[in-house]
Amino acid sequence: MKKMLLILTIGFFNQYLFSQEIVDFKEIYVYDELVYKNVNDMLFSGMAQKKRKNGHLVYEETYDNGVILSSKQYFNGKEVRVSNETIYNSRKPNVVSKENDYRLDKSLFRTITYDEDGKKIFVQIFNKGKLTYSCQYKGKKKHGIELEYDEEGEKLVRRAIYIDGKKNGKEYCVCKKGKETITEYKNGKRIKNK
Structure with a gap:
């Protein structure tokens, strides 16, 4: 029984991860510190991305029920490599919890940790x-x-x-x-x- 429950939980989590919607920043808007989708004015869950004309990913933010969870900035180059990652406090919208800076070789360079108030x-x-x-x-x-x-x-x-x-x-x-x-x-x- 426990094994079946574990399998169902993992399956649900994987489905949640892979069913996240990916949109362009033009498709969302911010109101009262929460992010909404333009099409239906509903709180947005998923990823908003900014890409160059050549398709290179420059920046992305991840949201859950309109609350920002994280943002990632990418190095300019052929390979997609994170240069900076910001993790936000999920209980306080737009309050930074942690920042990670990376080198070109993908190794961690610096970490800055923040308290509950940012x-x-x-x-x-x-x-x-x-x-x-x-x-x-x-x-x-x-x-x-x-x-x-x-x-x-x-x-x-x-x-x-x-x-x-x-x-x-x-x-x-x-x-x-x-x-x-x-x-x-x-x-x-x-x-x-x-």
């Missing part, structure tokens, strides 16, 4: 799939721990703590020659070196 809370940068930088934020200001790693993402080369955009506490650094330094800050001002 304020930036975390940034990560990657090099060849390895985390090389991360920092906590409070809106536009660094707020929390900032970590920086070497290009291979294996060795910590810098660690600092921020409060409302200003360094606070001990900053740990390792220079290219391997020398370690610790600098202390209070309210953004350097106190002493060790």
Whole structure:
């Protein structure tokens, strides 16, 4: 019985995914933060795409019941490759939840995470799939721990703590020659070196 229920659920989900309507942006409109289809003035579920005259996909947005779920921008080229992906908060229309930036080789370059109100809370940068930088934020200001790693993402080369955009506490650094330094800050001002 459980196996049959699982098969039906997967089948329904696949049907839902593949039955999504794909339209041009000219076929939809926005009213009161929701997206409607021009033809019948009904809330739109599906994908809206913008293509060049040669058919190259430039940009697309995915909607469910008029609410934007995600958007993707594509690199210009023969192959369809995502350059930027934005994921929206499904409970708050048009509030960004996460942004992902990609390189031409399709690898993830940067991720920015936002809170429920669309304020930036975390940034990560990657090099060849390895985390090389991360920092906590409070809106536009660094707020929390900032970590920086070497290009291979294996060795910590810098660690600092921020409060409302200003360094606070001990900053740990390792220079290219391997020398370690610790600098202390209070309210953004350097106190002493060790």
